[in-house]
Amino acid sequence: MLAGKRIVLGVTGGIAAYKAVEVCRRLVDAGAHVVPVMTAGAEHFIGRTTLSALASEPVQTSLWNEASPIPHTRLGQTADLIVVAPATARLLAAYAAGLSTDLLTNTLLATRAPVVVCPAMHTEMWEHPAVQANIATLRSRGVHVVEPESGRLAGGDVGAGRLAAPDVIVGAIEAVLADGPWVGQHVVVSAGGTREPIDAVRVIANRSSGKQGYAIAAEAAARGAKVTLVSTVDLPVPAGVQVRPVETAAQMQAALQELAPTAQLVVMAAAVADFRPVQAAAGKLKKDLGVPQIVLEPTPDILAGLGAVKPQGQILVGFAAETDDLVANAQSKLQRKRLDLIVANDVGAPGVGFQHDTNAVTLLRADGQSSSVELTDKRSIAKVVLDTVNEIRGATHNTAT
Numbered sequence: 392m393l394a395g396k397r398i399v400l401g402v403t404g405g406i407a408a409y410k411a412v413e414v415c416r417r418l419v420d421a422g423a424h425v426v427p428v429m430t431a432g433a434e435h436f437i438g439r440t441t442l443s444a445l446a447s448e449p450v451q452t453s454l455w456n457e458a459s460p461i462p463h464t465r466l467g468q469t470a471d472l473i474v475v476a477p478a479t480a481r482l483l484a485a486y487a488a489g490l491s492t493d494l495l496t497n498t499l500l501a502t503r504a505p506v507v508v509c510p511a512m513h514t515e516m517w518e519h520p521a522v523q524a525n526i527a528t529l530r531s532r533g534v535h536v537v538e539p540e541s542g543r544l545a546g547g548d549v550g551a552g553r554l555a556a557p558d559v560i561v562g563a564i565e566a567v568l569a570d571g572p573w574v575g576q577h578v579v580v581s582a583g584g585t586r587e588p589i590d591a592v593r594v595i596a597n598r599s600s601g602k603q604g605y606a607i608a609a610e611a612a613a614r615g616a617k618v619t620l621v622s623t624v625d626l627p628v629p630a631g632v633q634v635r636p637v638e639t640a641a642q643m644q645a646a647l648q649e650l651a652p653t654a655q656l657v658v659m660a661a662a663v664a665d666f667r668p669v670q671a672a673a674g675k676l677k678k679d680l681g682v683p684q685i686v687l688e689p690t691p692d693i694l695a696g697l698g699a700v701k702p703q704g705q706i707l708v709g710f711a712a713e714t715d716d717l718v719a720n721a722q723s724k725l726q727r728k729r730l731d732l733i734v735a736n737d738v739g740a741p742g743v744g745f746q747h748d749t750n751a752v753t754l755l756r757a758d759g760q761s762s763s764v765e766l767t768d769k770r771s772i773a774k775v776v777l778d779t780v781n782e783i784r785g786a787t788h789n790t791a792t
């Protein structure tokens with residue numbers, strides 16, 4: 392996606408400038424040609440050498456460069472994308488007003504390439520009406536804004552304004568540059584384990600971390616899809632992903648019944664509880680009243696319900712966490728739940744499934760084809776899942792025509 396793309400990385404003068412180094416490294420790792428441009432303010436926070444050592448070209452800082460008399464037009468015209476990370480309030484104001492005071496602002500005005508700005512500043516500044524008005528102006532002109540996160544800021548303050556994480560910024564860049572079959576598709580992913588209340592404080596839960604579902608959501612968004620993630624966990628939200636927080640199987644079912652009908656792909660990566668207490672106690676069950684009898688009832692099978700009403704052309708993907716008879720069990724779930732694809736993992740094997748950053752899976756398709764992926768990171772598994780969905784679509788299309 393980013394391979395061979397020429398990306399101008401603008402860095403302005405905020406403490407978050409040090410994170411631009413990581414953004415640069417990730418872009419270069421993804422195969423992009425990165426041309427860094429630093430403002431005078433940025434040079435107070437990081438050295439030119441740091442960025443130059445990682446980037447594809449030396450850092451540029453000045454309009455007055457003897458070797459290239461008009462560097463801003465060359466930079467602006469040859470860029471596939473310009474990203475400004477971090478973008479200070481000053482940069483946003485200058486860009487919104489069309490002020491060309493230095494190499495970066497000149498380059499932003501001298502380009503027709505897509506622009507991504509990643510604001511970072513103190514909460515008071517970020518929430519100031521002048522800054523918000525500038526953001527609105529830039530958005531109305533088609534500039535992509537990667538919103539700052541809430542968290543710890545310089546000086547120990549806590550609030551909104553912290554630069555988005557480097558992987559979120561890189562994900563946003565990938566999504567802007569994406570082309571191909573996923574652009575504009577609606578993808579719904581569920582992630583995490585449901586929590587079924589026993590009383591006001593206790594729940595029946597499971598060990599699912601949600602990492603595999605988040606990786607699928609991030610990969611689909613990076614390919615240009617509009618992604619909704621129905622989640623029980625609080626992990627960093629990938630760029631371009633809308634999160635619908637839920638806790639119980641009933642809430643997850645309601646969210647999916649609402650979202651799935653318009654989705655081209657639904658991936659149920661969540662670990663849904665199979666049983667829940669018939670009734671949750673209103674207060675906290677008292678220990679001195681003795682061991683409680685908790686009566687359980689089955690939860691609805693959300694995925695089977697989606698399979699029964701699956702719209703024409705939608706691809707439905709389930710997961711099967713197994714400890715034995717992996718393929719046979721997964722195969723029967725594939726058929727029973729009317730899925731197009733099931734991703735089976737042997738959760739008893741080392742490094743596989745729940746809570747790990749890695750996974751190893753067997754993919755079984757409704758058309759009988761199957762494949763396996765050896766132990767790898769969950770993002771790589773996500774890529775294989777989406778590539779397999781593409782293959783299924785291609786096969787269906789070829790059969791239909």
Ligand code: C5P
Nearest residue numbers: 659661663690691692693694709710711
């Ligand atoms: O039957 P089993 O729980 O092993 O099936 C796993 C798949 O079914 C997963 O994709 C899971 O998200 C989904 N599931 C569901 N509703 C349930 C139980 C599982 O959607 N109540």
